[in-house]
Amino acid sequence: MTRTSRFSSVPGVRKLERRIATQMGLADRIPFFQPHLGINGASIDLGEGPLVNFSSYNYLGLSGHHEVSSAAKAAIDLYGTSVSASRIVSGEIPLHRELEQEIAQFLGAEDCLVFVGGYNTNVTTIAHLYGQRDLIVYDELSHNSLMSGIQLSKSERVAFPHNDVAALDGLLSERRGDFGRVLVVTEGLYSMHGDLPDYERLLATCRRHDVDLMVDEAHSIGVLGATGRGIGEFSGLPPGGMDIQMGTLSKSLASCGGFIAGDASLIRYLRFLAPGFIFSVGLPPADAAAALAALRVLKREPQRVKRLQENSMAFRRCVHEAGLAVDTQGITPIVSIVIGDQYECMRISHELLQLGVHVQPVIYPAVPINGALLRFFISADHTMAQLEMAAGKLAGLLMARNAMG
Numbered sequence: 278m279t280r281t282s283r284f285s286s287v288p289g290v291r292k293l294e295r296r297i298a299t300q301m302g303l304a305d306r307i308p309f310f311q312p313h314l315g316i317n318g319a320s321i322d323l324g325e326g327p328l329v330n331f332s333s334y335n336y337l338g339l340s341g342h343h344e345v346s347s348a349a350k351a352a353i354d355l356y357g358t359s360v361s362a363s364r365i366v367s368g369e370i371p372l373h374r375e376l377e378q379e380i381a382q383f384l385g386a387e388d389c390l391v392f393v394g395g396y397n398t399n400v401t402t403i404a405h406l407y408g409q410r411d412l413i414v415y416d417e418l419s420h421n422s423l424m425s426g427i428q429l430s431k432s433e434r435v436a437f438p439h440n441d442v443a444a445l446d447g448l449l450s451e452r453r454g455d456f457g458r459v460l461v462v463t464e465g466l467y468s469m470h471g472d473l474p475d476y477e478r479l480l481a482t483c484r485r486h487d488v489d490l491m492v493d494e495a496h497s498i499g500v501l502g503a504t505g506r507g508i509g510e511f512s513g514l515p516p517g518g519m520d521i522q523m524g525t526l527s528k529s530l531a532s533c534g535g536f537i538a539g540d541a542s543l544i545r546y547l548r549f550l551a552p553g554f555i556f557s558v559g560l561p562p563a564d565a566a567a568a569l570a571a572l573r574v575l576k577r578e579p580q581r582v583k584r585l586q587e588n589s590m591a592f593r594r595c596v597h598e599a600g601l602a603v604d605t606q607g608i609t610p611i612v613s614i615v616i617g618d619q620y621e622c623m624r625i626s627h628e629l630l631q632l633g634v635h636v637q638p639v640i641y642p643a644v645p646i647n648g649a650l651l652r653f654f655i656s657a658d659h660t661m662a663q664l665e666m667a668a669g670k671l672a673g674l675l676m677a678r679n680a681m682g
């Protein structure tokens with residue numbers, strides 16, 4: 278006899294069950310949580326052989342790189358699979374500081390602190406640093422982890438229109454004087470549409486109003502600038518301009534975790550007191566070693582970053598030449614094709630899968646209800662033939678559907 282779940286009458290649970298049933302009825306499948314075999318790189322195997330893959334933020338192809346995997350295995354042999362304690366008590370291993378110092382040096386920051394998750398890094402950092410008397414002004418498209426940190430901080434909060442520095446300036450002119458401390462939150466590369474902030478103006482605006490600037494560089498480190506140092510390098514500015522530089526270990530750095538880079542007193546304050554750091558286990562040895570090895574490959578082989586940028590521009594060109602609207606001036610490895618209806622988006626993703634191209638649909642609540650999109654993540658390891666093939670299949674499919682009305 279099946280037992281009725283104590284949660285089946287919760288409104289959110291009922292709503293989800295209805296959405297899944299509708300999706301099964303309309304598209305026969307749920308395109309989420311599909312396990313893959315092997316490495317999630319420029320190609321992927323979902324169980325029926327290799328597909329050209331655009332669903333992974335393994336931007337530089339370092340997850341699966343032999344040096345990175347070997348370093349992780351060696352760390353397990355030395356330290357086991359867990360550090361088995363918070364770092365502040367007995368969970369510290371030499372790899373933690375080595376990784377932090379190399380990230381800080383890479384970014385031109387005084388110091389750095391690594392956390393067990395990128396999401397948690399944003400939540401605990403913002404909530405620890407700002408409180409009820411402060412103001413946080415954030416880009417309206419800020420990632421959910423930033424929003425969670427902002428909410429948890431209990432600061433007064435106000436959004437500015439996406440990438441609108443003039444609006445931010447206006448807001449700060451109006452409200453700055455009412456608060457002692459003010460934080461402005463943006464991202465180095467926006468992960469839904471792959472667009473960039475006007476970092477130079479943003480930084481100048483923050484300096485003029487004497488407010489703190491936090492930039493989430495989850496998708497820009499390893500990606501932007503000649504050597505992958507992020508939005509500052511891309512903008513031609515000296516390192517260390519922003520007050521709080523956040524990054525993840527899970528994307529270009531082929532591991533799991535997040536970090537904050539900044540001045541020594543900021544990092545010390547987080548290291549000794551941030552709840553999501555001190556009340557959580559230290560980064561596992563394999564993850565620390567993998568990120569460190571990946572960073573060393575990135576420093577040694579900046580040509581990976583160049584290849585990623587060339588591939589990103591080439592894919593945009595191919596999509597444009599195949600007859601679809603795309604920002605051909607864009608240089609970032611996130612190329613989003615807006616479809617609109619979520620079920621249509623899921624069906625197109627499935628049809629592409631059958632043609633050998635794996636691209637994930639992004640639907641509500643990650644985007645507005647009628648703003649479903651196919652998000653192509655480009656990798657340094659994609660070949661020109663793969664990029665051309667995928668652009669051709671995508672254009673063929675969309676144009677055939679348009680012709681059918």
Ligand SMILES: Cc1ncc(COP(=O)(O)O)c(C=O)c1O
Pocket residue numbers: 394395396397399420422464468493495496525526527528533534535
């Ligand atoms: C902009 C941004 N910030 C933070 C995160 C969280 O990072 P992680 O997945 O490493 O926890 C993500 C995740 O994709 C992200 O896109």
